[in-house]
Every structure is written in C-alpha cells, then in structure tokens.
C-alpha cells in the first residue's frame with residue numbers, strides 16, 4: 001500500500017522555522033541591513049532622500065513624497081532635488097552640497113522649500129555622505145522634516161517677547177523685578193536706572209537700596225526685609241523716599257507687590273519720580289499758608305472792628321468762637337467744618353459796625369425801636385460778607401446765628417433743620433458766653449445760669465445735641481474760657 005502523507009500532519013518546530021509564510025524574527029530582520037536602515041529612518045518620521053553628487057534624487061521615502069506633495073515616491077526618482085528648494089535658497093543649498101561632499105556631514109540646515117503645487121514650507125535638513133567603492137563619496141543621504149509650525153510659534157513668541165520688552169522699556173515708571181528669596185534684581189527696565197542716572201549694573205549691585213535715602217535706611221530696611229517675606233499676594237506696599245541726585249533733591253514713590261511670573265513668586269517694584277509733584281505740593285502749601293495768613297489777618301481785623309465800636313462785647317466773639325470750636329470738635333465734625341464754625345463765630349457780630357455807637361453802648365435798657373435796630377446786625381453782617389469768596393458759607397451762617405428752632409428767632413424765623421448746623425452751634429455758644437460774663441451795665445450771671453437757660457430750652461430754642469455737648473463740656477470735661 002502506497003504510503004500517503006496526511007495534509008493535516010502536524011508541523012514540527014523544525015518545519016515551522018523553515019516555513020516561508022511564518023513571520024520572521026527580529027534577528028532575521030537584522031540580517032538585511034538595507035531594509036533595516038530604511039525602516040529605522042521611516043520610523044523617525046523624517047523624510048528621506050538620497051541624491052547623487054549632483055543633487056539628483058536616486059531614492060525618496062514615502063514621507064519625502066508626502067512632504068513634497070507628490071503621490072508616489074517613485075515619481076521623484078531622477079528629479080533634481082534643487083527644484084524643491086525655493087529659488088532664493090538654491091545657491092546656499094548648492095554650496096552646502098559641496099560642503100557635505102567635502103566634509104562628510106552637515107546638520108540643521110534650514111531652507112524654504114517648495115511643494116509640487118508651489119506652496120512653501122520650511123524644512124530642517126541633515127545631510128551625510130554615503131561612501132562608495134574605494135571609499136569615495138558616492139551619494140548624499142538627506143533627512144528632512146517640516147519645521148514651519150515650530151518656526152512660526154517661535155517667531156510669534158519672539159515677537160510677543162519683543163512687544164512686551166518694548167512696552168517694558170517705554171513706560172514712564174521704573175519697573176524692577178526682584179527675587180524675594182535673595183533680594184537680587186532679576187530684571188529692570190531702562191527707566192528704573194535712568195531715574196537714578198546710573199547703569200543697570202549699578203542698579204543690580206545696589207538693589208532696591210538705591211532708592212533709599214540714608215536717613216530712611218532703617219524704615220526701608222524694614223520694608224524690604226519684612227514685607228519681602230510677608231507681603232500677601234494682592235497687597236501693595238507704597239512708600240516715598242528722597243535722595244540727592246547730582247546735587248538735586250529727588251523724591252520717588254515705590255510700590256511693592258508680589259506676583260507670579262512663569263510660575264515663580266517675584267517682588268515687583270514700580271518706581272515713580274514724584275519730585276515735580278512734591279515741589280508742586282510744597283509750592284501749593286506755601287501759597288495756601290500765605291493766603292491763610294492774610295485771611296486770618298482780615299478775620300482778626302473784622303473781630304477788632306466790632307469790638308472798637310461795641311465796647312460791651314470786647315472778647316465776646318473770641319470766647320464764643322472758642323466754645324463753638326470745642327462743641328463742633330466734640331460732635332465729631334470734619335476739621336474743615338470745625339474751622340468754618342470757628343471763623344464764623346469770630347466775626348458773627350460783624351454787622352454791629354452798622355449800628356449806632358449810642359445804641360450799642362447805651363448803659364440803660366434799650367427801647368423797642370433800639371432793639372429792632374440791633375436785630376438788623378445779622379443781615380448787615382451778611383451784606384458785608386456775601387461778596388467774599390470764603391471756602392465756607394460764612395455769610396449765611398452769620399445771617400442765621402439768631403434763628404431759633406421753634407421759629408421765634410430772627411431775621412427770618414427759620415425752624416429746625418432749615419437753620420445751618422454751624423449757626424445752631426454758634427447760637428448756643430453765643431448765649432452761654434453772654435450769660436456767663438459780665439457786661440458794663442450788669443454783673444456776670446455765671447456758667448450755671450447759662451447752662452440752666454440752654455437746658456430749659458433744649459430742643460425748643462436750641463439744638464438738643466449741641467446743648468448736651470455744651471453741658472458735658474462744661475460739667476464733665478472741664479472746658480474753660482480763655
């Protein structure tokens with residue numbers, strides 16, 4: 001019987017190794033170096049092109065075909081590689097080809113390239129020589145990849161940095177970036193060292209202390225060393241300091257703030273030259289003080305003018321003003337309003353200069369007609385003062401200093417809140433002073449009688465709060481007339 005071989009006969013391991021259909025092992029693959037290198041180069045993702053020594057393409061990988069926009073890599077064979085290089089780069093490419101042949105290797109050459117449709121891209125190319133028989137150069141291996149996107153990004157980043165740097169240097173304030181750990185200056189714009197008339201190197205060497213005048217050294221040391229560590233993220237610490245630059249006094253304002261730059265904490269100091277501002281403030285203060293001096297003189301003259309005519313009231317306006325100022329202060333009014341109360345009270349009877357001396361200085365009681373003439377003094381005072389441009393409504397306050405809350409006062413019979421608060425204060429101080437002190441035609445009634453009068457009419461004639469404060473000033477706080 002003929003011996004048959006079963007088709008299903010199991011293959012031995014030996015058979016399996018010999019089978020042509022079985023996958024090869026890595027060791028088999030390494031036996032074919034050309035195939036191995038080709039696969040290796042393809043795996044890198046680079047396009048591969050081999051040219052002869054004249055630059056004609058002998059071999060192109062599929063990546064190269066894709067890079068040049070050609071469907072099949074075989075179509076590239078025997079084409080000149082130069083045609084894929086932009087005209088403006090060709091001369092350089094030919095020179096580099098000669099260098100590769102001579103030197104054996106050139107890396108990181110960058111050209112503008114052309115695709116088959118004429119569109120452009122930037123390629124980075126590494127070239128090395130392939131040696132032929134007799135160890136002579138036979139061909140050139142080029143590996144290339146498209147770097148257009150990364151060059152574009154790099155270009156944009158560079159542009160952005162340039163823009164920021166331009167703004168950094170263009171601002172009119174000095175900006176200094178300090179490492180909070182070491183206190184070293186990391187960066188500074190031009191203005192930062194121009195303010196001090198020095199170089200960046202000098203600024204780096206002396207640090208923020210360059211902006212400290214010797215007399216402020218201790219205070220600034222605190223700012224730098226304490227706040228450097230303790231300054232919270234959103235805190236801004238501002239201080240002013242002065243120094244002499246080229247013999248001239250210079251003032252700078254330094255704002256310190258912590259902020260994060262590229263993930264790291266820095267101390268940012270913005271330095272502003274405020275010398276001109278300081279000078280203007282000084283000039284303004286001097287000018288204000290001069291004007292104030294003149295105004296004080298005029299007020300004093302007005303005060304004395306009334307007293308010259310009304311002999312009975314020597315010192316009355318001054319004492320009234322003293323008490324009115326104390327009341328206003330105790331009420332917690334702003335400083336400017338207290339000044340207003342004080343000055344208004346100093347001249348509150350200025351209108352009496354229009355009243356006849358015979359009436360003002362009459363020893364006996366006044367007739368009804370005489371009293372009516374005296375009652376005109378608030379309006380007369382208003383007429384005198386209304387054209388003077390005081391920073392406060394002094395003319396109106398004086399006009400109302402004899403008004404009473406219930407409307408029984410004069411000249412208009414105004415009530416409650418319609419009467420200026422300053423007038424309500426002066427009216428109480430006026431009454432207290434008048435009752436407390438003697439007049440040539442009568443003895444002093446004393447402070448108790450004065451407090452009795454204002455307390456009896458608290459809230460009816462006189463402002464309740466003003467009365468309470470006056471009583472408290474006299475009884476509890478030891479107020480004394482000068």
Ligand SMILES: [Fe+2]
Pocket residue numbers: 348349377401402
């Ligand atoms: Fe008066």
